[in-house]
Amino acid sequence: MISEKALVTSLPPVGGAAVLLDFDGTLVDLAPTPEAITVPADLPDLLRALGDATQGALALVSGRSIAALERFVPGFDGVILGGHGAERRDGQGLWRHPLAGSDTLARLIAGARRLADTHPALNCEEKPTGVVLHYRRAPEQETRIRHEMTALAAPFDGLDVHFAKMAVELRPDDIGKDRATRDLLNKAPFAGRSAVFCGDDATDEPAMRLCVETGGTACKVGEGPSAAPLRVADPQTLRAALWAWTQNR
Numbered sequence: 001m002i003s004e005k006a007l008v009t010s011l012p013p014v015g016g017a018a019v020l021l022d023f024d025g026t027l028v029d030l031a032p033t034p035e036a037i038t039v040p041a042d043l044p045d046l047l048r049a050l051g052d053a054t055q056g057a058l059a060l061v062s063g064r065s066i067a068a069l070e071r072f073v074p075g076f077d078g079v080i081l082g083g084h085g086a087e088r089r090d091g092q093g094l095w096r097h098p099l100a101g102s103d104t105l106a107r108l109i110a111g112a113r114r115l116a117d118t119h120p121a122l123n124c125e126e127k128p129t130g131v132v133l134h135y136r137r138a139p140e141q142e143t144r145i146r147h148e149m150t151a152l153a154a155p156f157d158g159l160d161v162h163f164a165k166m167a168v169e170l171r172p173d174d175i176g177k178d179r180a181t182r183d184l185l186n187k188a189p190f191a192g193r194s195a196v197f198c199g200d201d202a203t204d205e206p207a208m209r210l211c212v213e214t215g216g217t218a219c220k221v222g223e224g225p226s227a228a229p230l231r232v233a234d235p236q237t238l239r240a241a242l243w244a245w246t247q248n249r
């Protein structure tokens with residue numbers, strides 16, 4: 001783990017950076033349910049400052065749906081890669097993976113809802129491009145939920161069964177934060193900049209590796225194996241470092 005100050009000095013100059021930020025566990029602390037997170041009061045201002053400092057080369061890269069992120073960070077008008085890359089909101093508008101609105105997705109959501117109804121502490125999170133069954137408040141259900149969600153996905157082609165943090169997600173198998181990040185880094189205003197990816201989860205690792213391999217860097221938030229050369233303890237430390245970085249042009 002490095003301190004806030006050490007992180008700031010390890011990052012490239014913010015004016016030449018492309019900044020890619022995961023959301024849950026990176027910018028905000030994890031909570032018992034997806035809706036229970038506390039968004040720090042200064043997060044909108046921090047994102048505005050980062051957007052200004054990078055001339056707009058700032059993106060949220062999250063497993064959340066774009067709609068959820070728009071609710072949690074209402075003033076943010078920058079790029080959002082949502083649903084692990086299955087959704088994109090940028091200057092061109094909104095793009096969604098074809099799983100959105102499909103009969104397949106409707107059947108998966110119906111099945112996940114039925115599973116959620118089997119225990120009061122389970123909850124089903126519906127996304128435009130997938131569905132998640134959360135068991136953080138009933139960890140003893142893990143084996144059953146993993147088994148049942150895998151069985152729910154089995155009849156369908158093109159799905160990935162993702163074992164997430166205290167949750168199982170069904171999502172398209174041809175998306176990923178690395179693919180979405182690579183596409184973004186080829187476009188203005190991101191292209192030609194030094195990419196900096198901050199994330200906490202296994203789904204962030206391929207994108208963090210990509211940024212390192214293409215001459216940028218990455219910062220892991222919290223414990224666990226990571227390809228990121230930099231690491232801070234928690235979202236609070238990361239936010240403080242990002243604030244200091246914006247002053248360090």
Ligand SMILES: O=P(O)(O)OC[C@H]1O[C@H](O[C@H]2O[C@H](CO)[C@@H](O)[C@H](O)[C@H]2O)[C@H](O)[C@@H](O)[C@@H]1O
Nearest residue numbers: 023024030031032033034062063064136165166
């Ligand atoms: O890519 P991220 O922005 O890190 O999003 C990953 C998933 O985050 C959310 O679930 C996780 O955070 C919840 C709130 O702290 C927690 O209750 C849950 O156990 C975690 O798995 C979100 O609900 C998912 O949709 C995201 O894919």
